[in-house]
Amino acid sequence: MTVVRRGFLVVLLLLVAAGSTMLADAAPPPSLQQQVERWASDIGAPSMAVQIVDSEGLVDDASSGPEAGAPFVWGSVSKQLAAATVRGLETDGLLRDATVVVDVLPQAEHLLGDPQVTVGDLIRHTSGLPHDVSVTDDWTRRESASDAVDSMQQPSSIGPRGTFRYSSLNYLLVQAVVEQVTAGQYAEAMRRYVLDPAGASGTITDPDAYTAAVPDGHVPFFGTSRSVDVGVDSAGLGYGYLAGTIDDLGRYASWRLGNLGDPVATDTGHGTAYGDGLYNEDIEGHDVWWHSGAVPGYYTYVALVPGEDRAIVLATNRYGEIEAERVASVGRNVTTLVLDGSASDLPSSMAPAVLGVLLGLATVLLAASGWSVVRGTGERSAVGAIVRGVAAVVVGGAVIVGAVIGVPALAGGTLSAMWLWAPDVTVAFWVLLAAVFVATVVVVIKSAVGYRKLRSRTAEG
Structure with missing residues (x-):
């Protein structure tokens, strides 16, 4: 009796599943x-x-x-x-x-x-x-x-x-x-x-x-x-x-x-x-x-x-x-x-990835700059301070100028046009450039402070 009941339940479940599939197939497509x-x-x-x-x-x-x-x-x-x-x-x-x-x-x-x-x-x-x-x-x-x-x-x-x-x-x-x-x-x-x-x-x-x-x-x-x-x-x-x-x-x-x-x-x-x-x-x-x-x-x-x-x-x-x-x-x-009668899913938005990269890079630069300030500054020679400071200005300046000129050119317009077509990307772009500027300033200031420390110790000695 138990076997019969189990068999009946299995058949019933199969019929329900088949009926559900038929109903799903028969459901009208979205208007x-x-x-x-x-x-x-x-x-x-x-x-x-x-x-x-x-x-x-x-x-x-x-x-x-x-x-x-x-x-x-x-x-x-x-x-x-x-x-x-x-x-x-x-x-x-x-x-x-x-x-x-x-x-x-x-x-x-x-x-x-x-x-x-x-x-x-x-x-x-x-x-x-x-x-x-x-x-x-x-x-x-x-x-x-x-x-x-x-x-x-x-x-x-x-x-x-x-x-x-x-x-x-x-x-x-x-x-x-x-x-x-x-x-x-x-x-x-x-x-x-x-x-x-x-x-x-x-x-x-x-x-x-x-x-x-x-x-x-x-x-x-x-x-x-x-x-x-x-x-x-x-x-x-x-x-x-x-x-x-x-x-x-x-x-x-x-x-x-x-x-x-x-x-x-x-x-x-x-x-x-x-x-x-x-x-x-x-x-x-x-x-x-x-x-x-x-x-x-x-x-x-x-x-x-x-x-x-x-x-x-x-x-x-x-x-x-x-x-x-x-x-x-x-x-x-x-x-x-x-x-x-067919329609596919829309592709995923690129916004999270693009904004994530831009703001992520800005966050890393600002965090690194903050950590560098907290860590303190070691002594640097005049040559070392100058080389480090000039390198920071050259690299940072090149990145900023290159981005300001190059990115709009690649986008086929101006920065003002970028603001109209993609304001969030433009904001993230400027935040990243601000982070580059801050990182450049931190390096230059730390180089100068390091040189002053060296001079002070030399004078005291």
Whole structure:
């Protein structure tokens, strides 16, 4: 009887386990709304909005946070609208892909390494111009792109024409070219050829309207968020400073699905091609044209899948360079969710590691300096004191100067730009440099004190 009962219990447990597995398998996947709420929470975004559209209009949408209906800054998503504007001008015979830039914009000659750079080179990032946010992203600039070109210095690292090299400077020049052939009215040309046909008339192109309507974005700051006043660069409508609601972005994407054409694209060397302000890539067996955009505090993403008559648009009001990969993976996840129903976990944030290294090094230096002071100072000869002090000043000074010059150069901007894009990293960077300075001063002072001790003992003897 006992054996029978045990056998019955085993069978019962197996049936329960099998039933549980079947129920789990039958459970519906998370809805778009649930995924958006999860992703917004994962990246610490106050608000996030997503729309799925086809060429007829809205298919599905989801949002999270109180500002999901407010205007978002579109960042480099703006580039595809600039390229579409150029194609509209081509249709009217006012511009061609092969138009030589300096023939239309002679004041750009000093910026370009090759005078034969064409409008198509600008659109496909094959002009040789470098990416330099110290020249672009000027929130105080209210002049046109054409006027801005006049005052710019030639970049120091121009590459060869014909090789893909992503640079927002290309699209600042695209805006200037459009201004030249439309008597200075870039925004009007974009409305005529893109925004009005798309029904995205709420898109913000006026700097005053931008300042009044666009709320602060949010950047990561030591595990939390801090707000950042998102300024506008009037010469940057073509490369990054359009703004609008998720509805505006969705209407544009819906229109662009039916007006993508067959862009001429160039190989980027990274498994993608680039044409008309969009990357072209095979994602899960589908031909996808996409581009993301970011300014401090905002991230946007547009993906067009013409073969499926689907487009995905996403916008969120949190972005910092230290979390770039993590935030960007949300856009990719929305795309795969639409294409095959899959979504992967977001990559881990780099912030703890980067901040930990910087602050850890600062702590070690300060602790070593403090221990050195507590330990006291031995006697040193004049030569020993001088050599030790000079070596400390040379090494410490080289580290500080090298970091102040080199780190922003590696980051592709200035220290002020670093503060906007990654304020917590910038604070940790300055703390580390302060620790280097303190350690240098301690060594110099101890060297001098050691020499004075030696002189005092010699005098007493």
